Structure formats: C-alpha cells, structure tokens
Amino acid sequence: MTFLETDAVVTREQVGGALVSDRGEIIGISGVRFSDSDFGLAASAADLAPLAETLIDGGDATILGSRPYAQDDGQRRQDFFLENPWNIRTFLIDVAVGSTVELNFRGRVPGLYSVFVPSGRLLLVGENGSAESESGRFQIETEGRHSVSVGLALGREGQLTLSGNVNLIPSEDPDDGVDIPKGDRVAGNLDFIGDVDYFLLNLDEGETVEIQVESMNIDAELTVDFPESLTEQVHKNNDGGGGLSGADSRMFYKPIRTGVHYLVVSDATVSNTGGYLVSVDVAPEDAASVETPPIRETISSPFGLMTIFKSPTSGFSAHAPADWNPTGQGQPSKELSLVDDSGNNMIIVVEDLVAASVDATTLEGYSDLVVSLFAAQIPGFELLSRENVQTAEGSDTVRLEYSAVGGTIRGSRLVHLNENNIAINITLHATLEEYEGLSEMFDYIFESFRSE
Numbered sequence: 001m002t003f004l005e006t007d008a009v010v011t012r013e014q015v016g017g018a019l020v021s022d023r024g025e026i027i028g029i030s031g032v033r034f035s036d037s038d039f040g041l042a043a044s045a046a047d048l049a050p051l052a053e054t055l056i057d058g059g060d061a062t063i064l065g066s067r068p069y070a071q072d073d074g075q076r077r078q079d080f081f082l083e084n085p086w087n088i089r090t091f092l093i094d095v096a097v098g099s100t101v102e103l104n105f106r107g108r109v110p111g112l113y114s115v116f117v118p119s120g121r122l123l124l125v126g127e128n129g130s131a132e133s134e135s136g137r138f139q140i141e142t143e144g145r146h147s148v149s150v151g152l153a154l155g156r157e158g159q160l161t162l163s164g165n166v167n168l169i170p171s172e173d174p175d176d177g178v179d180i181p182k183g184d185r186v187a188g189n190l191d192f193i194g195d196v197d198y199f200l201l202n203l204d205e206g207e208t209v210e211i212q213v214e215s216m217n218i219d220a221e222l223t224v225d226f227p228e229s230l231t232e233q234v235h236k237n238n239d240g241g242g243g244l245s246g247a248d249s250r251m252f253y254k255p256i257r258t259g260v261h262y263l264v265v266s267d268a269t270v271s272n273t274g275g276y277l278v279s280v281d282v283a284p285e286d287a288a289s290v291e292t293p294p295i296r297e298t299i300s301s302p303f304g305l306m307t308i309f310k311s312p313t314s315g316f317s318a319h320a321p322a323d324w325n326p327t328g329q330g331q332p333s334k335e336l337s338l339v340d341d342s343g344n345n346m347i348i349v350v351e352d353l354v355a356a357s358v359d360a361t362t363l364e365g366y367s368d369l370v371v372s373l374f375a376a377q378i379p380g381f382e383l384l385s386r387e388n389v390q391t392a393e394g395s396d397t398v399r400l401e402y403s404a405v406g407g408t409i410r411g412s413r414l415v416h417l418n419e420n421n422i423a424i425n426i427t428l429h430a431t432l433e434e435y436e437g438l439s440e441m442f443d444y445i446f447e448s449f450r451s452e
C-alpha cells in the first residue's frame with residue numbers, strides 16, 4: 001500500500017475524506033493518523049480501488065478472511081496435542097458474572113496457560129511442572145467471553161489436558177498452520193492480545209528467502225524456526241522492515257536444511273491486535289542473510305541418542321542427551337542448558353577467568369572457588385567427593401559430587417581449565433530417586449568431554 005503525504009489538512013479538522021488532484025481526480029483517501037501527533041497520510045486510491053470493488057460486490061474487503069466465533073458449546077475436558085512450540089490453543093469460557101471458574105491443567109510435558117478477560121487484559125497465568133498438574137481459580141467479574149490460551153513451556157511437542165468446572169469452548173485460529181508458498185503474500189490477524197500465529201513454509205537448503213511482515217496495527221515481530229532446531233538456530237527480527245510505522249519486520253533467511261520451517265508472527269509489545277501481511281520471496285543474490293549455526297551431529301550411545309555439543313567460543317565438545325530439551329534461558333556464560341521431562345538438567349557454563357578478574361589460575365584453585373561458591377549459594381550443599389580425573393582424551397579435570405536441598409538433589413560437576421584460562425564447567429543434576437538410574441550416563445558424558 002502506498003501512502004501520500006500532502007499539505008492538505010488531514011487531521012483535526014477532518015479525517016477520512018477524499019484527496020483530490022487539481023484535475024478533479026480522487027487520488028487518495030485520508031484516514032491514517034498517528035496518535036499523539038497532527039501528522040496524517042492519505043492511502044493511494046489506486047491501491048484502495050480493488051478493495052472498494054470487492055466491498056461493492058459484497059465480498060470480504062478486510063482481506064483477513066472470516067473469523068467466526070466458535071459455535072460449539074464445548075466440554076469440560078479438552079485433550080489436545082501441540083505439534084510444535086508455536087502452536088497455542090485457545091478455549092473460551094462463557095459463563096455469568098459472579099461464577100467461579102476452576103481450571104486444572106496437566107500433561108506429560110511442561111505447559112503454560114494464560115487467562116484473559118474479554119478486553120484482553122491478562123488475568124491469570126499458570127505453569128504445570130513436568131508430569132504434574134496445576135490448578136487455577138478465578139471469579140468472572142466482567143460480562144463476555146473469557147479466554148484461556150495454552151502452549152508448551154518447554155519442549156517441541158506434547159499432549160496436554162485442560163479441564164474445568166465449566167465448558168471450555170475451542171476457538172480455532174484460521175492463521176495457524178497455514179502454508180505460505182514462496183512468492184506469495186498471505187494476510188493474517190492477531191486475534192487477541194498475546195496471539196501468536198505460525199505459518200508453514202517449505203524451503204530448500206541454501207536458497208535465501210526474504211521474509212517480510214507488514215502491519216499498521218501491530219508491532220510485527222517475525223521468528224523463523226524449524227522442527228528439531230536448537231535454541232541458537234531460531235532467528236527473530238523486530239523492526240528490520242521499517243515501513244510506514246517503522247515497526248515492520250524483515251529477514252533474509254538462508255535455510256540450512258530442506259523441509260518445513262515455522263514462520264511465526266507476534267506483536268513485539270504483546271499489547272496490540274489486528275491484521276498484517278506476511279510475504280516470502282526469493283532474496284536478491286547479494287542479500288546478507290542471518291547466520292544459522294550448523295545442525296549438531298547426533299550419534300548413538302549406550303544411553304540413547306546423543307548430540308555432540310561443540311562450544312562456539314571455547315574449543316571444547318561434549319555429548320548431551322538428544323532428547324533433553326533446551327531451556328532457552330540463562331546468563332550469557334551458559335553455553336548449554338538442557339532439561340529432561342522429569343526436571344533433571346545439564347548445564348555448561350564457561351568462564352573467562354582473566355576477563356572476570358577471578359583470582360584463580362590453577363585447576364585446583366578454581367575448583368576450591370567453585371566449592372566455596374556452591375556452599376554459599378546452594379541451600380543444604382554438601383560436598384560428597386572431589387576427585388582429579390583424566391578424561392579419555394587426556395584432559396585434566398576435577399569432578400565434584402554433591403547433594404543439595406536437604407539431600408533431594410544430587411549433582412555432579414566436571415571442571416576443566418584450558419590453556420587460555422577459560423574455565424569450563426559441566427553440571428548434571430538429578431533428583432535423588434533418579435540419580436542412580438542416570439549416574440552411568442553422567443559418567444559417559446564426563447568421559448566424552450574433549451578440550452581441543
């Protein structure tokens with residue numbers, strides 16, 4: 001859409017009129033006005049004409065398709081499968097003011113639910129831990145349909161159950177799961193505050209595409225992801241597309257694999273709703289695409305599939321359980337953070353001792369420091385053993401075994417200091433009940449550590 005700037009008065013005195021040329025032709029329709037300013041624009045009549053014709057023919061001129069309310073009465077229990085981390089299901093609750101709603105949320109994977117009042121304000125958030133259930137209760141204070149959105153908190157896919165003391169009415173979002181062919185432009189809509197839409201895009205390895213999200217309504221944010229991606233392979237862009245509001249997003253994306261990708265549209269401020277256009281085109285030859293780190297190598301081990309984690313900065317590698325999920329969070333020194341379905345975790349932290357001005361330049365000195373920090377920071381920390389171990393490829397390491405939190409958690413930490421005074425820490429935590437079953441795998445992970 002082209003917008004025209006003119007010295008004709010388009011705000012205050014009037015809005016929404018025709019912009020007429022000195023030859024009497026309608027060249028634009030005013031109406032785009034920036035809030036808090038006296039600056040307005042007219043939309044090009046040439047761009048608007050097809051919409052006007054559609055409207056006269058009785059068609060849908062919003063180009064957003066029809067968004068019918070759910071007709072179904074719903075039921076008290078909803079079981080559903082989320083196919084990917086961007087798949088969010090919404091259920092509506094339509095009960096009288098004064099009613100108390102009780103929700104129960106459970107699944108084999110950690111999930112999140114959010115309850116919104118009809119105006120879009122967030123009322124309640126809950127998260128079920130792995131294999132646990134979470135209950136929430138709230139009172140209906142405003143007339144209208146409340147909504148509950150449910151998504152994965154961790155992991156790539158999973159089965160979840162939401163149940164309540166009232167009917168939960170499924171609300172289908174016509175945007176989610178829509179295919180976008182290359183060279184096409186598709187209209188979507190963020191239907192409610194917090195809506196996230198995902199589109200499916202088939203790409204060929206190495207062929208760079210230009211992806212763009214344009215909107216006058218939302219502060220478009222674009223995310224490109226694919227199944228089995230690692231945290232560092234997910235790309236986001238907020239305002240790279242500029243556009244009329246300066247908030248459009250754009251990305252040149254070079255796929256590192258052939259197959260389906262997720263193109264995700266959200267509002268960067270999580271406060272707007274409305275329509276947007278998303279387009280995918282073959283990028284110009286010289287386009288500078290975002291850098292995606294390579295897919296990690298996977299190998300089989302006596303403990304199942306392992307991915308070989310290679311540090312992007314510190315020249316070491318370690319095996320990590322392929323079916324543990326990245327937590328996608330943490331401080332910059334955390335190079336890897338994984339968790340399994342029971343909450344057992346693996347964390348790799350890298351510390352540059354010179355940059356951090358840490359006064360410990362030997363492996364022994366640094367290990368002493370780690371133990372004293374643990375003792376100070378971890379509730380109920382108890383050191384069970386400390387051993388100097390040489391790994392299979394000959395690196396000197398210190399292995400610490402400890403218990404924490406009243407003996408309910410067992411931890412193992414491998415500490416290594418390389419010749420550049422970079423400290424590498426691999427920590428594995430398990431609940432006391434699961435530690436025994438996992439300890440051989442922990443040994444295997446520590447033995448696979450290689451400092452290069």
Ligand SMILES: [Ca+2]
Pocket residue numbers: 173174175176188189190191195196197
């Ligand atoms: Ca939507």
Ligand SMILES: [Ca+2]
Pocket residue numbers: 088173175176195196197198
């Ligand atoms: Ca959606």
Ligand SMILES: [Ca+2]
Pocket residue numbers: 219220221237238239246247248249268
């Ligand atoms: Ca933006």
